[in-house]
Amino acid sequence: MPVADEDADEDNPYLREPPTDFAPLEDLSEVEAREQVELLREAIREHDRRYYVESEPLIADRTYDALFARLRDLEEEFDLSHPDSPTRSVGGEPMEEFETVEHVEPMLSIDQSGEVEDVRDFGNRVQREVGDVEYVCEPKFDGVSMEFVYEAGSLERAVTRGDGREGDDVTRNARTIGSVPQQLHGDHPEFLAVRGEVYMPKDAFQAHNRERIERGEEPFANPRNATAGTIRQLDPAIVAERPLAVFYFDVLAASELEDTHRDELERFPEFGLRVNDRVEVVDDIEDAIEYRDRMLEARDDLGYEIDGVVIKVDDRDAREELGQTARHDRWAFAYKFPARAEVTPIVDVALQVGRTGRLTPVALLEPVDVGGVTVSRASLHNPEEIAEKNVNVGDTVRVQRAGDVIPYVEEVVKKGSEGHYEMLDACPVCGSPVERDGPIAFCTGGLGCDAQLRRSIEYYASDDGLDLEGLGEKSVRQLVDADLLESVADLYELEQDELLALEGWGGTSAENLLKEIEGSREPPLSDFISALGIPLVGPTTARELAREFGTFDAFREAAETEPERLEGVDDVGDTVAETIHEFFVSEANAAVVDSVLEHVSPQEVDIDTGGDELAGLTFVFTGSLEEMTRGDARELVETHGANATGSVSGNTDYLVAGDNPGATKQEDARDEDVPILDESEFWTLLEDEGIDLG
Known part of the structure; x- marks a missing residue:
């Protein structure tokens, strides 16, 4: 009771x-x-x-x-x-890794099909082997299946399905989920192992994705991916913050077994185990097929994702007689739904804040299949296009993929709202005013906006910036989330102990990153200008600006007080000049640039353009060089007519690999048959081309 x-x-x-x-x-x-x-x-x-x-x-x-x-x-x-206390649901210290444990009983898969005749074949086989039986019909949840083991009513362990025989012990994470009881209620068996499905409710999934998009993070493709990614977090505190729930649907083993599956499910709530309210008992396979059709119609109204229904023989003795194969139980069958194809409703609209402050409206969708790929979001491009297509939350739309890559809303198929989505007046991340430039909307917060900050740090460290190997999107997000980076300048305050305290960092990776950062304190002027992420200013334009002004102070002064001087530089017209001017007169941007300059001294540019000995060649650099920094090496080859890029492609002539080179660039070079030179071979090449290295 x-x-x-x-x-x-x-x-x-x-x-x-x-x-x-x-x-x-x-x-x-x-x-x-x-x-x-x-x-x-x-x-x-x-x-x-x-x-x-x-x-x-x-x-x-x-x-x-x-x-x-x-x-x-x-x-x-x-x-x-105490381990069973409800307070354990708030998380705990991060784990180093999960322990692999064997299941109490194998967690087998379910035979499945989307064809009605296959379902009837299943029903005919059951009837031949055990006679007429009743079936328990349940929604087929699209989540993560897990085993929950209770001893003396206390949660002993929670284990992912894994390969069906053994899985990962994620008990500490499971304890943070509200619908996982730490202690069973009522007159429960002394021993009980149950199978449940961990999932993320649809409204919580959309809200979580909206937050990720507005923070500049990659959203999850669908609730199942969000659930799987969450339950295997090594930090239980992260799991506790995410909106997971559980439905329990089967007994794997117990000290006391019921005669029928329906009796088991009826007792689950007495123990505190949550059961889905759409479960039904039917008389025969035709009734089960009818149940599936009703669930398909109700699918969009449910608060969780399902991809079909599961039909199970109710009587336990009949189950034993039917047995199992090496892969699946012979007493159960999954009747799958057809995939949603291209047409789906818009659940919400989030604003993605780009590195330059551009706001891109993103439609959050009920997950839909587009060309074999599950899509849960699509670009709405800009306010002008939204108004033209009359798109809003609640509308059912057709989704396509541009070049088979970027999903976008093609048209409204069924209007479920009044009017079209209106752009916000303030940035959803920092609250700064939103300004329009033709069809484009921008956040005016600059580098004072957290979303722009994260992307700015990523760009600062990217191939088009200072090329800080080991500092990509994932590591930047980790450092920002750990409150170690609140500005670009904080990169230069990082300490090895802080990195070692984070998941996934070892002594070598931490040391290499700090060495990369230390080596960027005197970058080539062009690299530094590009790394600032000024809108419309990429590496090529940055090189022209560096050659024109020679020092960063001269460039910045012109940008702030005489933007017309910028227009005389190659690749810089009146629009680019005005954009550069607006960047530097922003107080938020100026404060960030000043803080970076406390740690960084951009090199002056030698106006001597050298020669064209390396004309037509393209170089990529990776790893640390002994004689000079990678930035200086890029500047050197460019001075003599070559191109220096940040990534390897079929147009690359040489990859120069110093100490601790990046594995990705070397793999790309091998794939593209690009010669890889060590540092001594690089200097020899320059000498052979008649370049005086002094």
């Missing part, structure tokens, strides 16, 4: 209308603290069950938070922590 019956209220004051005016901790004895902890744990477990399983909470969220906080304070003050 559930804990929260009327008779239990007198014994536990924290179940109904609980008091929250607690006595100070210092006034409690240890015995009193222990008693209060046990009552609070018991009550909070019941409140969790009522909230997650019954959807009938007994108390308000604020009251629940007060009880939870009191329990946490008592456990900390009196050293009363």
